[in-house]
Amino acid sequence: MSTQISTTPLRNRTVGEIAATMPGATAIFRSFKVDFCCHGEVALGEAARERGIDVAELEKALLALDVSEGTKPAPRETGELIDHILTRYHETLRRELPELIAMADKVEAVHARHPQVPHGMADILRQMLGEVEVHMKKEELILFPAMRKRAAGGLDTPIAQLRHEHVDHGAQLEQLEHMTGAFTLPEGACRTWQALYVGSAKLADDLIQHIHLENNILFPRYEEASRS
Template identity: 50%
Template sequence: MNAHPETPERRAALSQRLRVATGLDEVTLEAFQRAFYGAARQDPLLCAAFAGVADWDAHIVRLTQLWSSVALMTGTYHGQPMQAHAHLGLGTAHFARWMALFEETAVHRDHPDVPRGLADLLTRIEWELREHMQKEEQGLFPMLRVGHGPPMAIALMRDEHDDHGAHLRELAAITHAHEPPEDACNSWRALYAGTAQFAEDLTQHIHLENNVPFPRFGA
């Protein structure tokens, strides 16, 4: 017989003692999850494992509940994480990379030059670009191919290009113009090399559309 039965009050008291002892809380855990999974989604080896996640905000909430239950004994997570990931076919190399990236994120979390907000910005850019490309490929471009360039639709695409440009300026500000600090690890440097290439590619895309097909239709 358990001399100290589990009660909500005892669990809450234990969680509070762990918060004090570790310095962790749900806000800190969520920030770490966003930083770690933001990096993992950009990692060449790990990114495919996240292709099936449709709602990242909801996923981060779930992950925070998991780590809150593990680290702080809050009991807020209910599920079978191993079973949920069994179909992904992750092997030893994935696990080793996962742990290395996890450690790097923990080490750099308090670095003064850490790109805070980068994961959220990249997620927002990805969503808006997907919507933008869908409008072009399914709506505007078929009309342009048959010689019809609706001014309103082209004006809308130009406005969205301006929005993309604003996002690129925000990206440059967060990453210090894609320049990692001198003590950055290889993953950090690779991440910024990737954001720099992405910014260059998107800038060329915007310039090409604004200056080649759109002017042909007087827009």
């Protein structure tokens, strides 16, 4: 059963819209390495060309999705969506990032001579923790309270800044994936190394989904109305 809602051909729709309206699409995009969070405004056809992907193959994978098998949709009501972001993503980042930093420090120290050790990974994770914490505080103390007080519109300036910071977060994830070979473990990796890569892969998935919910679902509610 097709999950296509719009009559516009999939290849002409933006990846952000598809991710926001087709349950399960985000998993397809992650498998094809299509950036639907920081560059959600790009049309599917253009995104496929940029990645060197056959757009017909990507469309086929999306159209094969079944609504009944899709992931649970994010809450539609703004207050509930904000609460979901706070509990599912903000709290998780604060809990898991420090653990990843500690593991990365240990792996880099114990396996310093290993040719595949991810030198500098702890520093990137530490930088991410500092920047993400400031970012989340802006949302929790300024943006989200403002959103709860108004129906729509009028928040273009703070949202633009947060979108810019999302791009920076995405660049840091790319650094992590590059230095770890997409979190591919070397032969005989110790348990700490294994836990580090499994946890970091989850961090990447979580952060991508987190940014998607904000960039493609929450933020547009307070941008489009202010320009209309």
